[in-house]
Amino acid sequence: MMKKRAVFLDRDGTINKDVGYPSSFSMIEIFPYSFEAIRKINEAGLFAVIVTNQSGIGRGLIVEKDLHDIHQKLRATFAKHNAHFDAVYYCPHYRLSSIPQYRKNCQCRKPNPGMGLQAAADLNIDMNNSYMVGDKVEDILFGRNIQVNPILLLTGFGQKALPKLKKKGIVPAYVATNLLDAVNWILQQEKKMP
Numbered sequence: 001m002m003k004k005r006a007v008f009l010d011r012d013g014t015i016n017k018d019v020g021y022p023s024s025f026s027m028i029e030i031f032p033y034s035f036e037a038i039r040k041i042n043e044a045g046l047f048a049v050i051v052t053n054q055s056g057i058g059r060g061l062i063v064e065k066d067l068h069d070i071h072q073k074l075r076a077t078f079a080k081h082n083a084h085f086d087a088v089y090y091c092p093h094y095r096l097s098s099i100p101q102y103r104k105n106c107q108c109r110k111p112n113p114g115m116g117l118q119a120a121a122d123l124n125i126d127m128n129n130s131y132m133v134g135d136k137v138e139d140i141l142f143g144r145n146i147q148v149n150p151i152l153l154l155t156g157f158g159q160k161a162l163p164k165l166k167k168k169g170i171v172p173a174y175v176a177t178n179l180l181d182a183v184n185w186i187l188q189q190e191k192k193m194p
Contacts, residue, residue, distance in 0.1 A: 003126035006047035010134030013156020021056035035081035058094025058102035111141030149173040
């Protein structure tokens, strides 16, 4: 089976506004251009994969059932706009959690590569020619750790992340104004692919 390329996507600050720790879908405010962006990823034949740190679970601010509900409704909302996510991965851990099952230094919390490696195994992803889109330093480091092209968005925490990355000497593959700009850049790169 041929490996497919993927666009890994952070959730908060990338697809929707970062409102801290949303505990219900009513708190999720999707950026209006996100629908077109995800649809373009779908139409290009790339996987759209959400990878999100959800330490709110480990912090006791939201339970996993509610997170599943948020993601189910997120998917349903995108479906109404003829767009879909191929998979959603999240890390519920928080190393200072008072809930034992979530208290650990895990491999799945970005920038650790766990969620990306799991997705690569589940979906047979061609990592060398895939992308990571996000607004935080962790997203760019995660992209580097799983060896995909990291793209920094200036939405969410992006404006704060840029100088931090510069200080570390880390240059994203592209700096995008928002998710749609990032996807348009990705599609330009795809045209250059053999």
